[in-house]
Amino acid sequence: MTSPEEFLAAAEAHSAHNYHPLPVVVATAEGAWMTDVAGRRYLDMLAGYSALNFGHGNRRLLDAARAQLERVTLTSRAFHHDRFADFCAQLAELCGMELVLPMNTGAEAVETAIKTARKWGYRVKGVRDGRAKIVVADNNFHGRTTTIVSFSTDPEARDDFGPYTPGFAIVPYGDLAALEAVVDDDTVAVLLEPIQGEAGVLVPPPGYLAGVRALTRARNVLFIADEIQSGLGRTGRTFACEHEGVVPDMYVLGKALGGGVVPVSAVVSSREVLGVFRPGEHGSTFGGNPLACAVALEVIAILRTGELQQRAAELGDHLHRELAPLVERGAADAVRGRGLWAGVDVNPSRGDGRTVSERLLARGVLVKDTHGATIRIAPPLVISREDLDWGLERVREVLGV
Numbered sequence: 001m002t003s004p005e006e007f008l009a010a011a012e013a014h015s016a017h018n019y020h021p022l023p024v025v026v027a028t029a030e031g032a033w034m035t036d037v038a039g040r041r042y043l044d045m046l047a048g049y050s051a052l053n054f055g056h057g058n059r060r061l062l063d064a065a066r067a068q069l070e071r072v073t074l075t076s077r078a079f080h081h082d083r084f085a086d087f088c089a090q091l092a093e094l095c096g097m098e099l100v101l102p103m104n105t106g107a108e109a110v111e112t113a114i115k116t117a118r119k120w121g122y123r124v125k126g127v128r129d130g131r132a133k134i135v136v137a138d139n140n141f142h143g144r145t146t147t148i149v150s151f152s153t154d155p156e157a158r159d160d161f162g163p164y165t166p167g168f169a170i171v172p173y174g175d176l177a178a179l180e181a182v183v184d185d186d187t188v189a190v191l192l193e194p195i196q197g198e199a200g201v202l203v204p205p206p207g208y209l210a211g212v213r214a215l216t217r218a219r220n221v222l223f224i225a226d227e228i229q230s231g232l233g234r235t236g237r238t239f240a241c242e243h244e245g246v247v248p249d250m251y252v253l254g255k256a257l258g259g260g261v262v263p264v265s266a267v268v269s270s271r272e273v274l275g276v277f278r279p280g281e282h283g284s285t286f287g288g289n290p291l292a293c294a295v296a297l298e299v300i301a302i303l304r305t306g307e308l309q310q311r312a313a314e315l316g317d318h319l320h321r322e323l324a325p326l327v328e329r330g331a332a333d334a335v336r337g338r339g340l341w342a343g344v345d346v347n348p349s350r351g352d353g354r355t356v357s358e359r360l361l362a363r364g365v366l367v368k369d370t371h372g373a374t375i376r377i378a379p380p381l382v383i384s385r386e387d388l389d390w391g392l393e394r395v396r397e398v399l400g401v
């Protein structure tokens with residue numbers, strides 16, 4: 001197989017059609033650029049939904065992975081290994097928390113957060129057995145397991161996958177009064193994305209996160225921030241919650257934590273909360289493996305200086321200054337986001353999100369549509385200003401401004 005067409009046909013032939021990828025077949029990548037099997041170059045303005053915050057083939061991360069590959073890659077949690085303690089201590093420190101529970105994928109970390117909150121509810125808060133309630137927001141995206149899709153409001157994610165897991169209440173995102181109305185004595189947690197990524201990079205109204213923090217504290221309810229996509233530098237801070245001066249009770253992390261090299265996720269919280277687990281009650285064969293810990297330790301080292309967050313903040317201001325005129329010129333109905341992260345609602349006169357993504361692909365820029373009309377722009381945080389400007393020029397071209 002050498003031509004993109006052959007690869008595409010072969011991929012269609014033997015894979016389940018649970019995705020609708022853009023017709024590009026990547027062979028290699030470096031920094032913010034990917035090269036396809038025909039040698040064409042593309043600017044990556046999606047960055048694996050923030051899994052590639054540090055760019056493709058990041059030297060520091062590859063060196064860390066390579067060194068660890070030569071030592072030991074997997075022990076299972078039946079034994080200790082020499083990267084585990086450092087990983088937990090340094091991730092806890094980065095988060096200003098005490099304990100870490102490592103998993104692999106984002107969905108597993110969300111499942112871990114749910115189990116933690118329920119057990120905390122029964123053992124610490126004193127909720128009666130079987131009654132624990134977790135409040136979530138509409139338009140959420142927390143992953144694809146059967147429990148998680150049980151509280152999705154997206155018919156595509158949810159329909160035909162019942163029976164559904166009970167124990168969740170869904171309220172409108174950004175509406176503090178609605179949240180307050182459903183919190184009761186059985187409520188153990190509020191689980192939110194501080195900025196909703198899959199929904200189209202929806203930023204809640206100012207004061208919302210701070211309001212959720214005050215409410216959950218007053219009612220002895222855990223505030224769980226799913227920062228899998230918003231965290232680790234994307235918004236110009238280590239965590240999106242920081243923009244409102246909010247510290248949740250638990251961070252759920254994934255995507256960029258593995259540096260685009262290996263899947264690494266974790267929940268990070270206090271001793272009071274994560275301390276509820278006893279041996280055998282939860283775990284994962286691959287969670288916290290030596291290779292994952294080695295790569296994540298380097299991710300944490302990169303983030304510790306704050307330089308990349310600063311860069312995301314500055315380039316992000318530039319990005320949003322450049323995107324704002326799209327609305328004034330009628331090419332977009334709305335532009336939202338924070339840092340190097342934007343959702344652009346394309347005006348129907350310029351085509352739908354998929355068409356715009358395909359036209360950008362033809363011009364050498366990779367983005368992805370979400371929910372029909374929206375395109376998401378989230379380049380690696382290491383992108384150069386020149387490359388970003390080049391990509392934005394292509395965006396203006398395909399939107400006809």
Ligand SMILES: *Cc1c(COP(=O)(O)O)cnc(C)c1O
Pocket residue numbers: 049105106107108110141142143144193197198226227228229230254255
């Ligand atoms: C991607 C994502 C998840 C799920 O992560 P997976 O690794 O795909 O399971 C959960 N929550 C948020 C906010 C995400 O963006």
